[in-house]
Amino acid sequence: MTSMLTPPAVASCAVERIGGADRYEVSAAVSSRTFATARLVFVAGGESFPDALCASAVAGAQNAPVLLVARSTLPDSVAAELRRLAPVTVVVVGGPEAVDATVEAALAPFAHRVTRVGGADRYEVAARLSALAFPSSPPVAVVVSGEVFADALGGSAAAGALGGPVLLVPTDRVPDTVVAELARLRPSRLVVLGGPAAIAEPVVDTLRTIVGDTTRLDGADRFVVSAATSAHAFPRGARTVFIASGSTFPDALSGPAAAIHDRAPVLLVTADAVPAVSRAELARLRPERIVVLGGSHTVSDKVMRDLLDRPGGGTIGG
Known part of the structure:
Protein backbone atom coordinates (compact mmCIF):
# COMPACT_ATOMS: atom_id res chain seq x y z
CA MET A 1 0.00 0.00 0.00
CA THR A 2 1.14 3.58 -0.61
CA SER A 3 1.32 4.43 3.09
CA MET A 4 3.83 1.57 3.61
CA LEU A 5 6.28 2.94 1.06
CA THR A 6 9.13 5.26 1.97
CA PRO A 7 8.48 8.61 0.27
CA PRO A 8 11.22 9.85 -2.03
CA ALA A 9 13.51 12.54 -0.70
CA VAL A 10 12.62 16.06 -1.77
CA ALA A 11 14.42 19.37 -1.69
CA SER A 12 14.35 21.45 1.49
CA CYS A 13 10.92 22.97 2.02
CA ALA A 14 9.90 26.02 4.04
CA VAL A 15 6.81 25.67 6.25
CA GLU A 16 4.91 28.79 7.27
CA ARG A 17 1.63 29.60 8.99
CA ILE A 18 -0.89 32.31 8.14
CA GLY A 19 -2.91 32.80 11.29
CA GLY A 20 -4.84 35.47 13.12
CA ALA A 21 -7.16 36.17 16.00
CA ASP A 22 -10.21 35.04 13.99
CA ARG A 23 -11.31 33.98 10.51
CA TYR A 24 -11.59 37.60 9.37
CA GLU A 25 -8.05 38.46 10.38
CA VAL A 26 -6.82 35.26 8.73
CA SER A 27 -8.53 36.22 5.48
CA ALA A 28 -6.89 39.65 5.58
CA ALA A 29 -3.51 38.07 6.30
CA VAL A 30 -3.88 35.58 3.43
CA SER A 31 -4.72 38.45 1.09
CA SER A 32 -1.87 40.68 2.25
CA ARG A 33 0.71 37.90 1.84
CA THR A 34 -0.53 36.99 -1.63
CA PHE A 35 -1.75 40.11 -3.43
CA ALA A 36 0.35 43.26 -3.77
CA THR A 37 -2.75 45.04 -5.04
CA ALA A 38 -6.09 44.05 -6.54
CA ARG A 39 -8.51 45.91 -8.79
CA LEU A 40 -11.20 43.37 -7.91
CA VAL A 41 -12.01 41.93 -4.47
CA PHE A 42 -14.64 39.37 -3.50
CA VAL A 43 -16.27 39.68 -0.08
CA ALA A 44 -18.15 36.76 1.45
CA GLY A 45 -19.75 35.92 4.77
CA GLY A 46 -17.43 34.08 7.13
CA GLU A 47 -20.14 32.11 8.89
CA SER A 48 -20.79 29.44 6.26
CA PHE A 49 -18.56 27.93 3.62
CA PRO A 50 -20.40 27.70 0.25
CA ASP A 51 -20.30 31.32 -0.95
CA ALA A 52 -16.65 31.88 -0.06
CA LEU A 53 -15.37 28.65 -1.58
CA CYS A 54 -17.29 29.09 -4.83
CA ALA A 55 -16.10 32.69 -4.97
CA SER A 56 -12.52 31.44 -4.64
CA ALA A 57 -12.57 29.68 -8.00
CA VAL A 58 -13.87 32.85 -9.65
CA ALA A 59 -11.51 35.12 -7.70
CA GLY A 60 -8.52 32.96 -8.56
CA ALA A 61 -9.38 33.11 -12.25
CA GLN A 62 -9.36 36.91 -12.03
CA ASN A 63 -6.31 37.30 -9.77
CA ALA A 64 -8.45 38.56 -6.91
CA PRO A 65 -8.59 37.81 -3.18
CA VAL A 66 -11.54 36.70 -1.09
CA LEU A 67 -12.09 38.59 2.16
CA LEU A 68 -14.50 37.54 4.89
CA VAL A 69 -16.96 39.66 6.81
CA ALA A 70 -19.47 39.03 9.57
CA ARG A 71 -23.11 39.15 8.56
CA SER A 72 -23.65 42.66 9.93
CA THR A 73 -20.10 43.89 10.58
CA LEU A 74 -17.07 44.85 8.52
CA PRO A 75 -14.13 43.76 10.72
CA ASP A 76 -11.35 46.31 11.25
CA SER A 77 -8.72 43.91 9.90
CA VAL A 78 -10.65 43.49 6.65
CA ALA A 79 -11.27 47.24 6.33
CA ALA A 80 -7.53 47.81 6.68
CA GLU A 81 -6.79 45.25 3.98
CA LEU A 82 -9.35 46.82 1.64
CA ARG A 83 -7.71 50.18 2.22
CA ARG A 84 -4.32 48.68 1.31
CA LEU A 85 -5.60 46.87 -1.79
CA ALA A 86 -7.52 49.94 -3.07
CA PRO A 87 -9.81 47.94 -5.40
CA VAL A 88 -11.89 49.41 -8.18
CA THR A 89 -14.69 46.87 -7.69
CA VAL A 90 -15.88 44.90 -4.69
CA VAL A 91 -18.23 41.98 -5.32
CA VAL A 92 -20.34 40.88 -2.37
CA VAL A 93 -21.14 37.18 -2.61
CA GLY A 94 -24.41 35.84 -1.26
CA GLY A 95 -27.71 37.30 -0.18
CA PRO A 96 -28.47 39.60 2.77
CA GLU A 97 -28.77 36.62 5.09
CA ALA A 98 -25.03 36.08 4.53
CA VAL A 99 -23.85 39.71 4.16
CA ASP A 100 -26.45 42.32 4.98
CA ALA A 101 -27.02 45.80 3.60
CA THR A 102 -25.16 47.40 6.51
CA VAL A 103 -21.93 45.74 5.43
CA GLU A 104 -22.58 46.47 1.76
CA ALA A 105 -22.91 50.17 2.63
CA ALA A 106 -19.76 50.03 4.77
CA LEU A 107 -17.82 48.69 1.78
CA ALA A 108 -18.72 51.66 -0.44
CA PRO A 109 -15.84 53.95 0.66
CA PHE A 110 -13.25 51.33 -0.29
CA ALA A 111 -14.07 50.98 -4.00
CA HIS A 112 -15.55 52.87 -6.92
CA ARG A 113 -18.18 50.16 -7.35
CA VAL A 114 -19.81 47.63 -5.02
CA THR A 115 -22.01 44.95 -6.57
CA ARG A 116 -23.65 41.81 -5.25
CA VAL A 117 -23.99 38.28 -6.66
CA GLY A 118 -26.87 36.71 -4.78
CA GLY A 119 -29.48 34.05 -5.29
CA ALA A 120 -32.26 32.08 -3.69
CA ASP A 121 -29.77 29.57 -2.24
CA ARG A 122 -26.11 28.52 -2.31
CA TYR A 123 -26.64 26.55 -5.53
CA GLU A 124 -27.96 29.55 -7.42
CA VAL A 125 -25.20 31.78 -6.03
CA ALA A 126 -22.55 29.34 -7.28
CA ALA A 127 -24.20 29.16 -10.71
CA ARG A 128 -24.36 32.96 -10.96
CA LEU A 129 -20.71 33.27 -9.97
CA SER A 130 -19.84 30.82 -12.72
CA ALA A 131 -21.85 32.82 -15.24
CA LEU A 132 -20.14 36.03 -14.10
CA ALA A 133 -16.61 34.82 -14.72
CA PHE A 134 -16.53 31.91 -17.15
CA PRO A 135 -17.43 32.03 -20.84
CA SER A 136 -18.89 29.00 -22.56
CA SER A 137 -16.80 25.90 -23.30
CA PRO A 138 -14.32 25.91 -20.41
CA PRO A 139 -12.09 22.83 -20.24
CA VAL A 140 -13.76 21.61 -17.04
CA ALA A 141 -16.32 22.32 -14.35
CA VAL A 142 -15.90 20.95 -10.83
CA VAL A 143 -19.00 19.79 -8.95
CA VAL A 144 -18.95 19.45 -5.16
CA SER A 145 -21.46 18.97 -2.38
CA GLY A 146 -23.08 22.12 -1.09
CA GLU A 147 -23.32 20.46 2.31
CA VAL A 148 -19.74 19.21 2.88
CA PHE A 149 -17.06 21.90 3.09
CA ALA A 150 -13.99 19.65 2.96
CA ASP A 151 -14.34 18.59 -0.68
CA ALA A 152 -14.99 22.20 -1.71
CA LEU A 153 -11.69 23.37 -0.17
CA GLY A 154 -9.58 21.23 -2.47
CA GLY A 155 -12.11 21.55 -5.26
CA SER A 156 -11.80 25.32 -5.52
CA ALA A 157 -8.01 25.16 -5.87
CA ALA A 158 -8.30 22.33 -8.37
CA ALA A 159 -10.90 24.20 -10.41
CA GLY A 160 -8.54 27.15 -10.63
CA ALA A 161 -5.72 24.92 -11.84
CA LEU A 162 -7.95 23.18 -14.38
CA GLY A 163 -9.53 26.39 -15.67
CA GLY A 164 -13.17 26.07 -14.67
CA PRO A 165 -15.78 27.02 -12.07
CA VAL A 166 -17.06 25.24 -8.98
CA LEU A 167 -20.74 24.32 -8.95
CA LEU A 168 -22.66 23.00 -5.96
CA VAL A 169 -25.27 20.28 -5.71
CA PRO A 170 -27.15 18.76 -2.76
CA THR A 171 -26.71 15.08 -2.02
CA ASP A 172 -29.76 13.87 -3.91
CA ARG A 173 -30.51 16.12 -6.89
CA VAL A 174 -29.20 18.56 -9.48
CA PRO A 175 -30.90 21.96 -9.01
CA ASP A 176 -32.46 23.58 -12.07
CA THR A 177 -30.07 26.53 -11.75
CA VAL A 178 -27.10 24.15 -12.03
CA VAL A 179 -28.63 22.35 -15.01
CA ALA A 180 -29.10 25.71 -16.73
CA GLU A 181 -25.55 26.84 -15.99
CA LEU A 182 -24.07 23.58 -17.26
CA ALA A 183 -26.14 23.95 -20.43
CA ARG A 184 -24.74 27.45 -20.87
CA LEU A 185 -21.16 26.50 -19.99
CA ARG A 186 -20.91 23.35 -22.10
CA PRO A 187 -17.68 22.31 -20.36
CA SER A 188 -15.52 19.69 -22.03
CA ARG A 189 -15.75 17.53 -18.92
CA LEU A 190 -16.97 17.39 -15.34
CA VAL A 191 -15.08 16.38 -12.24
CA VAL A 192 -17.30 15.37 -9.31
CA LEU A 193 -15.66 15.35 -5.88
CA GLY A 194 -16.70 13.08 -3.04
CA GLY A 195 -18.32 9.69 -2.59
CA PRO A 196 -21.98 8.66 -2.68
CA ALA A 197 -22.55 9.88 0.88
CA ALA A 198 -21.76 13.40 -0.33
CA ILE A 199 -23.20 13.18 -3.87
CA ALA A 200 -25.46 10.22 -4.62
CA GLU A 201 -24.80 8.07 -7.67
CA PRO A 202 -28.09 9.04 -9.38
CA VAL A 203 -26.92 12.67 -9.21
CA VAL A 204 -23.70 11.72 -11.01
CA ASP A 205 -25.78 9.80 -13.58
CA THR A 206 -27.86 12.95 -14.16
CA LEU A 207 -24.74 15.07 -14.55
CA ARG A 208 -23.39 12.55 -17.03
CA THR A 209 -26.47 13.00 -19.22
CA ILE A 210 -25.66 16.73 -19.34
CA VAL A 211 -21.87 16.43 -19.79
CA GLY A 212 -20.89 13.03 -21.10
CA ASP A 213 -17.29 13.05 -19.86
CA THR A 214 -17.86 12.96 -16.09
CA THR A 215 -15.33 11.64 -13.58
CA ARG A 216 -15.90 11.09 -9.87
CA LEU A 217 -12.96 11.41 -7.47
CA ASP A 218 -13.83 9.74 -4.19
CA GLY A 219 -12.26 7.79 -1.37
CA ALA A 220 -12.64 6.46 2.13
CA ASP A 221 -12.65 9.94 3.71
CA ARG A 222 -12.14 13.64 3.03
CA PHE A 223 -8.36 13.30 3.28
CA VAL A 224 -8.28 10.68 0.52
CA VAL A 225 -10.57 12.84 -1.65
CA SER A 226 -8.34 15.86 -1.02
CA ALA A 227 -5.21 13.95 -2.06
CA ALA A 228 -6.93 12.49 -5.13
CA THR A 229 -8.10 15.97 -6.14
CA SER A 230 -4.56 17.30 -5.81
CA ALA A 231 -3.14 14.43 -7.87
CA HIS A 232 -5.75 14.97 -10.59
CA ALA A 233 -5.22 18.73 -10.86
CA PHE A 234 -1.46 18.84 -10.26
CA PRO A 235 -0.01 15.75 -11.94
CA ARG A 236 3.44 17.33 -12.31
CA GLY A 237 3.77 18.52 -8.72
CA ALA A 238 3.57 21.99 -7.23
CA ARG A 239 6.07 24.47 -5.81
CA THR A 240 3.62 25.56 -3.10
CA VAL A 241 1.03 23.56 -1.15
CA PHE A 242 -1.62 24.96 1.19
CA ILE A 243 -2.61 22.95 4.26
CA ALA A 244 -6.05 23.31 5.88
CA SER A 245 -8.04 21.67 8.62
CA GLY A 246 -10.28 18.86 7.49
CA SER A 247 -12.59 19.31 10.46
CA THR A 248 -13.30 23.07 10.61
CA PHE A 249 -13.63 25.51 7.74
CA PRO A 250 -13.44 29.15 8.93
CA ASP A 251 -9.69 29.82 8.75
CA ALA A 252 -9.39 28.16 5.36
CA LEU A 253 -12.14 29.99 3.47
CA SER A 254 -9.84 32.55 1.84
CA ARG A 279 1.89 12.90 3.61
CA ALA A 280 2.24 10.67 0.54
CA GLU A 281 0.74 13.35 -1.71
CA LEU A 282 3.16 15.93 -0.30
CA ALA A 283 6.03 13.60 -1.15
CA ARG A 284 4.72 13.27 -4.70
CA LEU A 285 4.15 17.01 -5.14
CA ARG A 286 7.68 17.88 -3.91
CA PRO A 287 6.83 21.46 -2.84
CA GLU A 288 9.39 24.12 -1.97
CA ARG A 289 6.91 25.91 0.31
CA ILE A 290 4.04 24.77 2.54
CA VAL A 291 1.50 27.30 3.83
CA VAL A 292 -0.63 26.30 6.83
CA LEU A 293 -3.95 28.14 7.02
CA GLY A 294 -5.16 29.20 10.45
CA GLY A 295 -3.91 29.40 14.00
CA SER A 296 -2.75 26.63 16.30
CA HIS A 297 -6.31 26.04 17.52
CA THR A 298 -7.16 24.91 13.98
CA VAL A 299 -3.92 23.23 12.87
CA SER A 300 -1.66 22.50 15.83
CA ASP A 301 2.01 23.27 16.26
CA LYS A 302 2.53 19.49 16.26
CA VAL A 303 1.29 19.37 12.67
CA MET A 304 3.70 22.18 11.80
CA ARG A 305 6.53 20.10 13.28
CA ASP A 306 5.33 16.97 11.45
CA LEU A 307 5.36 18.88 8.17
CA LEU A 308 8.86 20.09 8.95
CA ASP A 309 10.10 16.63 9.94
CA ARG A 310 8.83 14.84 6.84
CA PRO A 311 11.42 13.97 4.19
CA GLY A 312 12.40 17.22 2.55
CA GLY A 313 11.26 19.36 5.48
CA GLY A 314 13.18 22.58 5.93
CA THR A 315 12.62 25.76 7.90
CA ILE A 316 9.52 27.09 9.66
CA GLY A 317 8.48 30.63 8.82
CA GLY A 318 6.04 32.87 10.64
Whole structure:
Protein backbone atom coordinates (compact mmCIF):
# COMPACT_ATOMS: atom_id res chain seq x y z
CA MET A 1 0.00 0.00 0.00
CA THR A 2 1.14 3.58 -0.61
CA SER A 3 1.32 4.43 3.09
CA MET A 4 3.83 1.57 3.61
CA LEU A 5 6.28 2.94 1.06
CA THR A 6 9.13 5.26 1.97
CA PRO A 7 8.48 8.61 0.27
CA PRO A 8 11.22 9.85 -2.03
CA ALA A 9 13.51 12.54 -0.70
CA VAL A 10 12.62 16.06 -1.77
CA ALA A 11 14.42 19.37 -1.69
CA SER A 12 14.35 21.45 1.49
CA CYS A 13 10.92 22.97 2.02
CA ALA A 14 9.90 26.02 4.04
CA VAL A 15 6.81 25.67 6.25
CA GLU A 16 4.91 28.79 7.27
CA ARG A 17 1.63 29.60 8.99
CA ILE A 18 -0.89 32.31 8.14
CA GLY A 19 -2.91 32.80 11.29
CA GLY A 20 -4.84 35.47 13.12
CA ALA A 21 -7.16 36.17 16.00
CA ASP A 22 -10.21 35.04 13.99
CA ARG A 23 -11.31 33.98 10.51
CA TYR A 24 -11.59 37.60 9.37
CA GLU A 25 -8.05 38.46 10.38
CA VAL A 26 -6.82 35.26 8.73
CA SER A 27 -8.53 36.22 5.48
CA ALA A 28 -6.89 39.65 5.58
CA ALA A 29 -3.51 38.07 6.30
CA VAL A 30 -3.88 35.58 3.43
CA SER A 31 -4.72 38.45 1.09
CA SER A 32 -1.87 40.68 2.25
CA ARG A 33 0.71 37.90 1.84
CA THR A 34 -0.53 36.99 -1.63
CA PHE A 35 -1.75 40.11 -3.43
CA ALA A 36 0.35 43.26 -3.77
CA THR A 37 -2.75 45.04 -5.04
CA ALA A 38 -6.09 44.05 -6.54
CA ARG A 39 -8.51 45.91 -8.79
CA LEU A 40 -11.20 43.37 -7.91
CA VAL A 41 -12.01 41.93 -4.47
CA PHE A 42 -14.64 39.37 -3.50
CA VAL A 43 -16.27 39.68 -0.08
CA ALA A 44 -18.15 36.76 1.45
CA GLY A 45 -19.75 35.92 4.77
CA GLY A 46 -17.43 34.08 7.13
CA GLU A 47 -20.14 32.11 8.89
CA SER A 48 -20.79 29.44 6.26
CA PHE A 49 -18.56 27.93 3.62
CA PRO A 50 -20.40 27.70 0.25
CA ASP A 51 -20.30 31.32 -0.95
CA ALA A 52 -16.65 31.88 -0.06
CA LEU A 53 -15.37 28.65 -1.58
CA CYS A 54 -17.29 29.09 -4.83
CA ALA A 55 -16.10 32.69 -4.97
CA SER A 56 -12.52 31.44 -4.64
CA ALA A 57 -12.57 29.68 -8.00
CA VAL A 58 -13.87 32.85 -9.65
CA ALA A 59 -11.51 35.12 -7.70
CA GLY A 60 -8.52 32.96 -8.56
CA ALA A 61 -9.38 33.11 -12.25
CA GLN A 62 -9.36 36.91 -12.03
CA ASN A 63 -6.31 37.30 -9.77
CA ALA A 64 -8.45 38.56 -6.91
CA PRO A 65 -8.59 37.81 -3.18
CA VAL A 66 -11.54 36.70 -1.09
CA LEU A 67 -12.09 38.59 2.16
CA LEU A 68 -14.50 37.54 4.89
CA VAL A 69 -16.96 39.66 6.81
CA ALA A 70 -19.47 39.03 9.57
CA ARG A 71 -23.11 39.15 8.56
CA SER A 72 -23.65 42.66 9.93
CA THR A 73 -20.10 43.89 10.58
CA LEU A 74 -17.07 44.85 8.52
CA PRO A 75 -14.13 43.76 10.72
CA ASP A 76 -11.35 46.31 11.25
CA SER A 77 -8.72 43.91 9.90
CA VAL A 78 -10.65 43.49 6.65
CA ALA A 79 -11.27 47.24 6.33
CA ALA A 80 -7.53 47.81 6.68
CA GLU A 81 -6.79 45.25 3.98
CA LEU A 82 -9.35 46.82 1.64
CA ARG A 83 -7.71 50.18 2.22
CA ARG A 84 -4.32 48.68 1.31
CA LEU A 85 -5.60 46.87 -1.79
CA ALA A 86 -7.52 49.94 -3.07
CA PRO A 87 -9.81 47.94 -5.40
CA VAL A 88 -11.89 49.41 -8.18
CA THR A 89 -14.69 46.87 -7.69
CA VAL A 90 -15.88 44.90 -4.69
CA VAL A 91 -18.23 41.98 -5.32
CA VAL A 92 -20.34 40.88 -2.37
CA VAL A 93 -21.14 37.18 -2.61
CA GLY A 94 -24.41 35.84 -1.26
CA GLY A 95 -27.71 37.30 -0.18
CA PRO A 96 -28.47 39.60 2.77
CA GLU A 97 -28.77 36.62 5.09
CA ALA A 98 -25.03 36.08 4.53
CA VAL A 99 -23.85 39.71 4.16
CA ASP A 100 -26.45 42.32 4.98
CA ALA A 101 -27.02 45.80 3.60
CA THR A 102 -25.16 47.40 6.51
CA VAL A 103 -21.93 45.74 5.43
CA GLU A 104 -22.58 46.47 1.76
CA ALA A 105 -22.91 50.17 2.63
CA ALA A 106 -19.76 50.03 4.77
CA LEU A 107 -17.82 48.69 1.78
CA ALA A 108 -18.72 51.66 -0.44
CA PRO A 109 -15.84 53.95 0.66
CA PHE A 110 -13.25 51.33 -0.29
CA ALA A 111 -14.07 50.98 -4.00
CA HIS A 112 -15.55 52.87 -6.92
CA ARG A 113 -18.18 50.16 -7.35
CA VAL A 114 -19.81 47.63 -5.02
CA THR A 115 -22.01 44.95 -6.57
CA ARG A 116 -23.65 41.81 -5.25
CA VAL A 117 -23.99 38.28 -6.66
CA GLY A 118 -26.87 36.71 -4.78
CA GLY A 119 -29.48 34.05 -5.29
CA ALA A 120 -32.26 32.08 -3.69
CA ASP A 121 -29.77 29.57 -2.24
CA ARG A 122 -26.11 28.52 -2.31
CA TYR A 123 -26.64 26.55 -5.53
CA GLU A 124 -27.96 29.55 -7.42
CA VAL A 125 -25.20 31.78 -6.03
CA ALA A 126 -22.55 29.34 -7.28
CA ALA A 127 -24.20 29.16 -10.71
CA ARG A 128 -24.36 32.96 -10.96
CA LEU A 129 -20.71 33.27 -9.97
CA SER A 130 -19.84 30.82 -12.72
CA ALA A 131 -21.85 32.82 -15.24
CA LEU A 132 -20.14 36.03 -14.10
CA ALA A 133 -16.61 34.82 -14.72
CA PHE A 134 -16.53 31.91 -17.15
CA PRO A 135 -17.43 32.03 -20.84
CA SER A 136 -18.89 29.00 -22.56
CA SER A 137 -16.80 25.90 -23.30
CA PRO A 138 -14.32 25.91 -20.41
CA PRO A 139 -12.09 22.83 -20.24
CA VAL A 140 -13.76 21.61 -17.04
CA ALA A 141 -16.32 22.32 -14.35
CA VAL A 142 -15.90 20.95 -10.83
CA VAL A 143 -19.00 19.79 -8.95
CA VAL A 144 -18.95 19.45 -5.16
CA SER A 145 -21.46 18.97 -2.38
CA GLY A 146 -23.08 22.12 -1.09
CA GLU A 147 -23.32 20.46 2.31
CA VAL A 148 -19.74 19.21 2.88
CA PHE A 149 -17.06 21.90 3.09
CA ALA A 150 -13.99 19.65 2.96
CA ASP A 151 -14.34 18.59 -0.68
CA ALA A 152 -14.99 22.20 -1.71
CA LEU A 153 -11.69 23.37 -0.17
CA GLY A 154 -9.58 21.23 -2.47
CA GLY A 155 -12.11 21.55 -5.26
CA SER A 156 -11.80 25.32 -5.52
CA ALA A 157 -8.01 25.16 -5.87
CA ALA A 158 -8.30 22.33 -8.37
CA ALA A 159 -10.90 24.20 -10.41
CA GLY A 160 -8.54 27.15 -10.63
CA ALA A 161 -5.72 24.92 -11.84
CA LEU A 162 -7.95 23.18 -14.38
CA GLY A 163 -9.53 26.39 -15.67
CA GLY A 164 -13.17 26.07 -14.67
CA PRO A 165 -15.78 27.02 -12.07
CA VAL A 166 -17.06 25.24 -8.98
CA LEU A 167 -20.74 24.32 -8.95
CA LEU A 168 -22.66 23.00 -5.96
CA VAL A 169 -25.27 20.28 -5.71
CA PRO A 170 -27.15 18.76 -2.76
CA THR A 171 -26.71 15.08 -2.02
CA ASP A 172 -29.76 13.87 -3.91
CA ARG A 173 -30.51 16.12 -6.89
CA VAL A 174 -29.20 18.56 -9.48
CA PRO A 175 -30.90 21.96 -9.01
CA ASP A 176 -32.46 23.58 -12.07
CA THR A 177 -30.07 26.53 -11.75
CA VAL A 178 -27.10 24.15 -12.03
CA VAL A 179 -28.63 22.35 -15.01
CA ALA A 180 -29.10 25.71 -16.73
CA GLU A 181 -25.55 26.84 -15.99
CA LEU A 182 -24.07 23.58 -17.26
CA ALA A 183 -26.14 23.95 -20.43
CA ARG A 184 -24.74 27.45 -20.87
CA LEU A 185 -21.16 26.50 -19.99
CA ARG A 186 -20.91 23.35 -22.10
CA PRO A 187 -17.68 22.31 -20.36
CA SER A 188 -15.52 19.69 -22.03
CA ARG A 189 -15.75 17.53 -18.92
CA LEU A 190 -16.97 17.39 -15.34
CA VAL A 191 -15.08 16.38 -12.24
CA VAL A 192 -17.30 15.37 -9.31
CA LEU A 193 -15.66 15.35 -5.88
CA GLY A 194 -16.70 13.08 -3.04
CA GLY A 195 -18.32 9.69 -2.59
CA PRO A 196 -21.98 8.66 -2.68
CA ALA A 197 -22.55 9.88 0.88
CA ALA A 198 -21.76 13.40 -0.33
CA ILE A 199 -23.20 13.18 -3.87
CA ALA A 200 -25.46 10.22 -4.62
CA GLU A 201 -24.80 8.07 -7.67
CA PRO A 202 -28.09 9.04 -9.38
CA VAL A 203 -26.92 12.67 -9.21
CA VAL A 204 -23.70 11.72 -11.01
CA ASP A 205 -25.78 9.80 -13.58
CA THR A 206 -27.86 12.95 -14.16
CA LEU A 207 -24.74 15.07 -14.55
CA ARG A 208 -23.39 12.55 -17.03
CA THR A 209 -26.47 13.00 -19.22
CA ILE A 210 -25.66 16.73 -19.34
CA VAL A 211 -21.87 16.43 -19.79
CA GLY A 212 -20.89 13.03 -21.10
CA ASP A 213 -17.29 13.05 -19.86
CA THR A 214 -17.86 12.96 -16.09
CA THR A 215 -15.33 11.64 -13.58
CA ARG A 216 -15.90 11.09 -9.87
CA LEU A 217 -12.96 11.41 -7.47
CA ASP A 218 -13.83 9.74 -4.19
CA GLY A 219 -12.26 7.79 -1.37
CA ALA A 220 -12.64 6.46 2.13
CA ASP A 221 -12.65 9.94 3.71
CA ARG A 222 -12.14 13.64 3.03
CA PHE A 223 -8.36 13.30 3.28
CA VAL A 224 -8.28 10.68 0.52
CA VAL A 225 -10.57 12.84 -1.65
CA SER A 226 -8.34 15.86 -1.02
CA ALA A 227 -5.21 13.95 -2.06
CA ALA A 228 -6.93 12.49 -5.13
CA THR A 229 -8.10 15.97 -6.14
CA SER A 230 -4.56 17.30 -5.81
CA ALA A 231 -3.14 14.43 -7.87
CA HIS A 232 -5.75 14.97 -10.59
CA ALA A 233 -5.22 18.73 -10.86
CA PHE A 234 -1.46 18.84 -10.26
CA PRO A 235 -0.01 15.75 -11.94
CA ARG A 236 3.44 17.33 -12.31
CA GLY A 237 3.77 18.52 -8.72
CA ALA A 238 3.57 21.99 -7.23
CA ARG A 239 6.07 24.47 -5.81
CA THR A 240 3.62 25.56 -3.10
CA VAL A 241 1.03 23.56 -1.15
CA PHE A 242 -1.62 24.96 1.19
CA ILE A 243 -2.61 22.95 4.26
CA ALA A 244 -6.05 23.31 5.88
CA SER A 245 -8.04 21.67 8.62
CA GLY A 246 -10.28 18.86 7.49
CA SER A 247 -12.59 19.31 10.46
CA THR A 248 -13.30 23.07 10.61
CA PHE A 249 -13.63 25.51 7.74
CA PRO A 250 -13.44 29.15 8.93
CA ASP A 251 -9.69 29.82 8.75
CA ALA A 252 -9.39 28.16 5.36
CA LEU A 253 -12.14 29.99 3.47
CA SER A 254 -9.84 32.55 1.84
CA GLY A 255 -7.09 30.03 1.15
CA PRO A 256 -8.20 28.62 -2.21
CA ALA A 257 -8.07 32.03 -3.96
CA ALA A 258 -4.47 32.41 -2.76
CA ALA A 259 -3.75 28.81 -3.73
CA ILE A 260 -5.00 29.46 -7.26
CA HIS A 261 -2.81 32.58 -7.43
CA ASP A 262 0.20 30.45 -6.42
CA ARG A 263 -0.83 27.48 -8.63
CA ALA A 264 -1.05 25.34 -5.52
CA PRO A 265 -3.31 22.56 -4.25
CA VAL A 266 -5.01 22.47 -0.86
CA LEU A 267 -4.44 19.35 1.26
CA LEU A 268 -6.28 18.49 4.47
CA VAL A 269 -4.94 17.50 7.87
CA THR A 270 -6.48 16.81 11.26
CA ALA A 271 -5.94 19.20 14.14
CA ASP A 272 -3.04 17.09 15.45
CA ALA A 273 -1.76 14.88 12.64
CA VAL A 274 -0.88 14.69 8.96
CA PRO A 275 -2.79 11.70 7.54
CA ALA A 276 -0.69 9.16 5.67
CA VAL A 277 -2.46 9.91 2.39
CA SER A 278 -1.73 13.65 2.73
CA ARG A 279 1.89 12.90 3.61
CA ALA A 280 2.24 10.67 0.54
CA GLU A 281 0.74 13.35 -1.71
CA LEU A 282 3.16 15.93 -0.30
CA ALA A 283 6.03 13.60 -1.15
CA ARG A 284 4.72 13.27 -4.70
CA LEU A 285 4.15 17.01 -5.14
CA ARG A 286 7.68 17.88 -3.91
CA PRO A 287 6.83 21.46 -2.84
CA GLU A 288 9.39 24.12 -1.97
CA ARG A 289 6.91 25.91 0.31
CA ILE A 290 4.04 24.77 2.54
CA VAL A 291 1.50 27.30 3.83
CA VAL A 292 -0.63 26.30 6.83
CA LEU A 293 -3.95 28.14 7.02
CA GLY A 294 -5.16 29.20 10.45
CA GLY A 295 -3.91 29.40 14.00
CA SER A 296 -2.75 26.63 16.30
CA HIS A 297 -6.31 26.04 17.52
CA THR A 298 -7.16 24.91 13.98
CA VAL A 299 -3.92 23.23 12.87
CA SER A 300 -1.66 22.50 15.83
CA ASP A 301 2.01 23.27 16.26
CA LYS A 302 2.53 19.49 16.26
CA VAL A 303 1.29 19.37 12.67
CA MET A 304 3.70 22.18 11.80
CA ARG A 305 6.53 20.10 13.28
CA ASP A 306 5.33 16.97 11.45
CA LEU A 307 5.36 18.88 8.17
CA LEU A 308 8.86 20.09 8.95
CA ASP A 309 10.10 16.63 9.94
CA ARG A 310 8.83 14.84 6.84
CA PRO A 311 11.42 13.97 4.19
CA GLY A 312 12.40 17.22 2.55
CA GLY A 313 11.26 19.36 5.48
CA GLY A 314 13.18 22.58 5.93
CA THR A 315 12.62 25.76 7.90
CA ILE A 316 9.52 27.09 9.66
CA GLY A 317 8.48 30.63 8.82
CA GLY A 318 6.04 32.87 10.64
